[in-house]
Amino acid sequence: MATGRNHRPATRSRGIPEATVARLPLYLRALTALSERSVPTVSSEELASAAGVNSAKLRKDFSYLGSYGTRGVGYDVEYLVYQISRELGLTQDWPVVIVGIGNLGAALANYGGFASRGFRVAALIDADPSMTGRQVAGIAVQHVDDLESIIAANDVSIGVITTPGGAAQQVCDRLVAAGVSSILNFAPTVLSVPEGVDVRKVDLSIELQILAFHEQRKAAEDLSRSVSDGVRVSRARRGDQGPEGEIPAVMPA
Amino acid sequence: MATGRNHRPATRSRGIPEATVARLPLYLRALTALSERSVPTVSSEELASAAGVNSAKLRKDFSYLGSYGTRGVGYDVEYLVYQISRELGLTQDWPVVIVGIGNLGAALANYGGFASRGFRVAALIDADPSMTGRQVAGIAVQHVDDLESIIAANDVSIGVITTPGGAAQQVCDRLVAAGVSSILNFAPTVLSVPEGVDVRKVDLSIELQILAFHEQRKAAEDLSRSVSDGVRVSRARRGDQGPEGEIPAVMPA
DNA sequence: TAGATTGTTAATCGATTAACAATC
């Protein structure tokens, strides 16, 4: 997969903007698809379109990595795949533990996208003794009592928390004490961690709430348009329903 | 839950920055927890800390909603819960369909955080005939052939896509044609949608890749520090392992 | 050489933050 060219990358790596880092996986995915179709080169315009961003942004992003393109030609697909993979650290093997093997934990354990990019599910951990030993995604669930030794034995630095919200902070503390320094948190809890530990949060409920906000605005626009135009909107939208003042039971996460 | 006060909110709603909208659910969660502990008022400092943001940002965010606080006192918890819920559109009922009832779809169907904030799983849809009629989270799975009629019958405007990547665009097209205008996409695919349709993307693999990037940088820093200091780092980190040039099999999503 | 496309500049936009006057 490595191409002939071999610039020494001259430890930039520093100073890549967060927003750019967050898009590199997007580019990588689009490039990988091109690579499988054996497309040799791609222009910023084409790649940007495949990744769903604008081409100026993509070129700017790539400029932080170095000058990997050829003017008048485009980018060498294989070469870019390698450079971005290296930049993201995906040329290494990353053992990951998942703590909390409920529905979501099990789903993640089975998720192909993890294993496919250098991430390896090294262990599954759960607090429920009846789960211990059970096979999930071909891996035996271990008890949380052994968390520290599991982390150490597998040299894990990335932990995924899929426990209920109430257990998340405690699990997080133990992971960090055991040496984990990056955490992907699916529990609906704000984790506090010492400096030097990265936490990323994925919150399904929050994503839906953001969608609802925009959906509501659309409904409000339709309504005001239909009133001002004196016509009925083609399809009833959510905003049309239900009394304005009613509040649903809002449960804590 | 509604409090006595009743400002007419004077259709602002327009012009709330995206970054603010994305934080409102965070505030709401922290406020709900306070509400359950019957805390009557909270200062921007306390609430910001609970939500994991800084207090200036929180006050700025709230200023877009209106003047809901009291100088010298703080914010009325119940009142803020209501105002934010209303702003986010959570005072309505939002029927949601989940398409693709694999591990992840099933996990989402079972996820308590959905049902708890005005979101109601109206239907589960899958393309596999052997899934049809099976109960998941107490709901019978329906076949994708009936997608359009299911959307119409339930007046669904929010769809969740948890299909494999290859099926996502097609499912998306059908959802949109049937009237869905907000989509939460878990498939590793860039969806193209007509104007007016909102898509939010949750990508588990991308989150891990971003963590890996930072983890790698930490390792590089440790290494350079240990070299320059002439000491060994206390705990081996990922960067110490594996030959630099090795590339893992990178699979398409 | 002519056409294509990168890499970079500079302008613009949006988000963050500290500081503090307003005011409870």
Next chain:
DNA sequence: TAGATTGTTAATCGATTAACAATC
């Protein structure tokens, strides 16, 4: 009145984008 805390201003920072000179 004195203390506390909001709401807002203004400075700063980072991200986006169009435009185009460089160059393959």
